[in-house]
Amino acid sequence: MPETYDLAKMLGEIIEDEKVDSSRNRKVSQEEINTILLQKTRTVRTGDGSKLPLGEALILEGLLTQSQLQKALKVQSQKGQKLGSILVSLGYITDEALLSFLGRQYGIEGTSLLDVCINEDVMTVVPSSIILKHKVLPLKVESRSIHLAMESPNDFTAIREVEFFTGKRVHPVIVPSYQMDLALKCLEEKKAMGFSGADLQQAREERPMTVAGLLQYLVSANGSDMLITAGVPPSVKVSNSLRRSNMSVLTPDQCVVYAKTLMNERQWEDFLKNKEIDFAVDFENIGRFRINAYRQKDTVSLAIRRIVSTILSFETLGLPDWLEESVLKPQGLILVTAPTGHGKTTTAAALVERINRKRRCNIVTLEDPIEYVYQPQKSNINQREVGADTDSFSEGLRRIFRQAPDVIVIGELRDQETFEIALRAASTGHLVLSTMHSSNATAAIDSMVNRFPQHLQGQVRQQLADALLLVFSQRLLPGTRRDSLVLAYEKLINSFRIRNFIRENKVHQIRSQIQGEADDFASLDVCLVRLLKEGKIFMKDALLLADSPEYLAKVAG
16 A cells, blocks of 8 residues: 655644754755655655656556557647546546545545535635635635645645645645636636536536547547537447437537648638538547538538558458459459448458558559558559649549559549549559449449430440449448447459440349349348348348348348
């Protein structure tokens, strides 16, 4: 057990010893007194007698991890707050655990201001000028002593001033720094001479969280997205399910502040001009995030997507091994399709990483924004971001052939010109990999063709029939394991008969004429049946996505 110290008693004893020492004929200076007390109160003693700072001491007692400490120290360097209060705000430690620990460390009592009520009679004992100057609060007044809430119980100047003005001996009581700030702010704003824990709790809930705090909350909740919208609290998506946070309701002004904080000057100007913008940001020790900012009902909203820094393997994502055969081919078009939020970007990144590790080639990506950052392995990888490195997808693609690419990765096929250049590249000796929004594999082909005028669609079908390698359409479903997601997919691999279906504008017949699982086509229902039999998903979730719920219930049941 760490030693405990009565600071007031120690101070009295040492001040008494300030008298002339006849044996040494000198006075002990006040600086020496403060040094002695600081040595006793600012460190803890471990079993071997060594002394540790607060963060390391918390790690030693199992209350904190090294990673959490590094994140908290980073926030402290930016905000300058007390380390303990930062740890509480990040959710790494509770008020109760911190106060208990600090009480043991300082050898004094600790209390939470959220649990006390200070009336006017107690508050008037200490002059308000001293309360504000030294950040102290009287908690309890007795005949000869006063219990004084302090965020720095080794502030002996404050202790001496309070004792001088009150004529009472001070018993320091340690409180969290953020609670002291809330209490003083509450007293100042309400012009009050007292407060209750309920007042502080209300002020605490009204205090907006920092951008770093929001992003840390998203990571801690293991969410995929955070949605910032005026009129409701910040919300997170976990396993594709929306969950409200217990934070306060956001105001339009707070949403604007969050948006401006996340953007640089150029991005903010673009946002004001275009009323929406996509970009990505890195927060050290928190992670990388893709952000879409947009206006709605004359306010600003944000959709923040968490990007896992590690590019996951085929096995981790549940991708089939046969995909490698297609992605290692020297030319052709590969499309990864899915609705929003179903992991198509993550799958595309895994495919690019497989090429990076298996082929010696030059990969050029065009993304809006850059999400996953690749480290060159066998391949060279050049990642270009729309807005920062090129004006648009079409502008970047028009010049991409001069960059000697073997593999071209397009973040998303969005318009006719992008489709046209992608088809040309796939037909002229390049492997092109891209994503697009669609409900299934055959719908993706129809969507590509229908983006062109009627008189060009026949030509486009011919090009697509020759250039297409694969359409991989996927969905994410809740798994049987808690908060897990399972990948279900549909494959369409170009073959002689698939090529004819495309050329003859009979893509809609693929689903009806190819039943079950074939080498060139397997519907999503086939994959759902397999996942149900393996016990990885629930029937109720599978039925929501099935092309034929009757077939699914019959075969899997």
